[in-house]
Amino acid sequence: MNALLEAALATLVFCAPGYPGAAGDAQPLVDQFASAVVAASGWPAGSLAAVYDPTDQGGVTKLNSADAVLAFVPYPFFVEHAAQLHLTALVQVDVVDVGPQQRWTLVAKNGRVSGPASMAGFTLLSTAGYAPDFVRSSALQGWALPPDVKIEATGQILSALRRVAAGEPVAVLLDQTQAAALATLPFAADIKTVMQSPQLPVALIVVVDSRVPPARARALQTALLKMGSGSAGGDALGALHLRSFVPAKLPSPAPTP
């Protein structure tokens, strides 16, 4: 792996399923971030490339490539794929206006859902719908969804909420930003919060399949924890609306590789 790093073949994969954005548009920002990480960690200049993928399957494919040594992943992606891809959390991401953790909120039509069993036959829509294990075991832990509930990914949360308000058998799992904005919708009174998740990480930087040697990983972790506004690399974080990194604190039981 040292040889890989020195030969500039190491790649940091930004996985962003469920969110808008095209790889080409993202590239300058993730390039800037990779350069800042290299500078902060003392890795050889140019030894880390970065690539962005807005899809779940695209992200998985890229992480299966031998040059993918690090990844920047939303927590739902981590829960869904950590075991399969052997992802090990390095640091947790502190996001501007959100923080390092967030709660997810399940909403449904007023009076439509009285408990998990009443969701039989429902469709559950969420930006995290690509990660059904996350939805069932993390966001809705303690809320045993009936097995026939269909969990689907959508980037069209507003459309999904309109379907809820119209009385369709649909529930929506909202992230913290979406839940906070719910009251601004003209049909907010038709929608009720059914349950909230515990605090969960927003996103993580992870080592892929032990492809970074432990000593290098520790050095990188130390460097990332020192990055933040005002420090070297602060601009690169700001461009991605990130504030800093904090030690990874995974909920228990965390997925284990």
Next chain:
Amino acid sequence: MTKRLCWGLLMATVGGCAGQPRPAPPAPPSAQPSSVSALAAAIDADSKRSDHETDSKTRADIAADAGRDADSCLALEPQAAACLYYRGVAYGLQARAHPAHAGEYLNHMLDALAHADAVDPNYDEAGPSRVRALVLLRAPGWPLGPGDADAALVAARRAVALKPKYPANLLALAEALAKGGDANGARDAYARARDAAMVMPASLDRDGWLRESDQGLAKAR
């Protein structure tokens, strides 16, 4: 995290959505345009140049030029559809050039397009509705931005109702249908866009419409 990241990223696709991909025109002449039509043409040229510009500083300069021309146009004729429409286009260029303020610029863009639509909905082949549809399709969605696939479909249908044979309107409708999950409807709209483009005189715009139709049809298969 990624929502925030992408808020800035999407602007690159929204700013230039007044028209279809076209080759970059040469830099504008140095003489300052002074009529409504000349100012509108200058902003249109800025939009095309911006589509092909990769340097962020140059994009910001182009957006600033377009903004000044739009202000001059509105000072000449505050209620001219051309000035209102290209004020909207200029806001789109500013959204692309300044991602941190993109939300604000996009909302201004939608307001300007609504004003243009109220004055002359047929301007630029139903441009106000078409561009509105594209902004709503490509901007980040609620709660981070004005993106709204349902409203985009309404706007695209309106553009097609006003100017049913204009290929760009049919392409906007196809994109809106595809985003809403109506693959059959999208395929039909792409085919209609292709047919409409085929009967147009040869031009770079026509080439772009045919290319986009073919790409859409290939994806929809």
